[in-house]
Amino acid sequence: MPWKGEKNPYRIWLSEVILQQTRVEQGRSYYEKFVETFPTIHDLANAPEQQVFKLWEGLGYYSRCRNLIATAKKIDTEYKGNFPSTYEEILSLKGIGPYTAAAISSFAFRLPHAVVDGNVTRVLSRYFGDATPIDSTAGKKLFAKLADQLLDKDEPDIYNQAIMDFGATVCLPRNPLCTECVQEQDCQARKKGLTAKLPVKEKSIQKRQRWFYYFIVELPDNKVYIRQRSEKDIWEGLYEFVGWETDQATYINDIQIVELDFIRQLFGSQSLTVKHISRLYRQELSHQTIQGQFITVSLKKAPPALKDWLLVDKQQLSDYPFPKFINAWLLDPSPAQSLF
Numbered sequence: 482m483p484w485k486g487e488k489n490p491y492r493i494w495l496s497e498v499i500l501q502q503t504r505v506e507q508g509r510s511y512y513e514k515f516v517e518t519f520p521t522i523h524d525l526a527n528a529p530e531q532q533v534f535k536l537w538e539g540l541g542y543y544s545r546c547r548n549l550i551a552t553a554k555k556i557d558t559e560y561k562g563n564f565p566s567t568y569e570e571i572l573s574l575k576g577i578g579p580y581t582a583a584a585i586s587s588f589a590f591r592l593p594h595a596v597v598d599g600n601v602t603r604v605l606s607r608y609f610g611d612a613t614p615i616d617s618t619a620g621k622k623l624f625a626k627l628a629d630q631l632l633d634k635d636e637p638d639i640y641n642q643a644i645m646d647f648g649a650t651v652c653l654p655r656n657p658l659c660t661e662c663v664q665e666q667d668c669q670a671r672k673k674g675l676t677a678k679l680p681v682k683e684k685s686i687q688k689r690q691r692w693f694y695y696f697i698v699e700l701p702d703n704k705v706y707i708r709q710r711s712e713k714d715i716w717e718g719l720y721e722f723v724g725w726e727t728d729q730a731t732y733i734n735d736i737q738i739v740e741l742d743f744i745r746q747l748f749g750s751q752s753l754t755v756k757h758i759s760r761l762y763r764q765e766l767s768h769q770t771i772q773g774q775f776i777t778v779s780l781k782k783a784p785p786a787l788k789d790w791l792l793v794d795k796q797q798l799s800d801y802p803f804p805k806f807i808n809a810w811l812l813d814p815s816p817a818q819s820l821f
């Protein structure tokens with residue numbers, strides 16, 4: 482991987498932020514695009530936000546992108562573009578938690594801070610045969626302490642990389658390669674037949690169900706309405722179409738769209754033509770399930786209720802960063818069903 486053995490703290494930070502919750506294969510191309518487009522923190526800090534969001538598009542977790550921009554600006558102004566070099570300063574930066582601070586300070590500055598991520602806690606829980614839930618307060622403290630005790634203080638960079646790689650390639654979440662493992666003789670989970678039961682997690686996440694119905698409102702000049710989401714919610718800073726959200730499914734095929742209160746409020750008595758209704762789209766986030774449909778309607782004139790919305794040419798939609806959920810429809814709007 483291009484970030485392996487990297488000593489540049491800016492690049493390490495970029496790779497860590499991109500790789501959080503992202504598969505390595507997917508993260509790699511994003512990392513390369515970011516490094517190429519913004520070779521230095523100064524470049525990133527001074528780029529138009531829309532360009533950064535556009536590059537981030539598809540990675541999800543947009544609050545991370547906002548933190549990335551805020552931190553780049555802070556380092557550019559307060560540290561003259563030089564990444565801070567102490568663990569405490571790094572940890573104080575927006576969007577950087579103990580794991581990323583330990584990764585940057587150990588890999589770039591060889592400071593003795595142990596990384597504790599999912600791979601590391603899995604290895605430790607199994608090696609010590611400890612069933613303390615890894616997501617409990619007690620578990621977080623315990624595994625952080627164990628990780629710190631095991632750290633090779635002289636070569637924290639090599640040790641941290643090794644234990645993370647070990648978790649990612651040998652002590653796998655499912656079907657760990659115990660027969661090939663160099664720790665097999667000492668591993669408590671292996672001795673007690675507990676490898677499939679460890680690590681233990683306390684919480685099982687109850688996902689919130691959200692339904693979005695997006696209306697692509699077209700005017701005769703081939704323009705459509707979009708807006709930038711500003712609420713403290715998913716997709717903050719990204720763009721969307723005229724939307725209507727519910728917490729349960731509305732079977733949009735089975736209802737008279739023109740009779741929806743939402744539509745009446747937006748378009749008043751102006752008649753609209755429903756051109757297409759899409760299939761159901763679905764996206765899983767870590768704590769939410771997003772589902773919904775896209776309904777293309779055309780109007781003869783601009784409705785007053787949308788006067789604050791951006792009217793853009795349909796051909797220019799690709800200039801704007803949209804959430805993955807909307808991009809899935811933009812890239813593949815079929816099979817749209819014709820109503821008539």
Ligand code: SF4
Nearest residue numbers: 652657659662665668
């Ligand atoms: S023996 Fe198996 S469970 Fe134990 S550390 Fe090695 S791979 Fe992980």
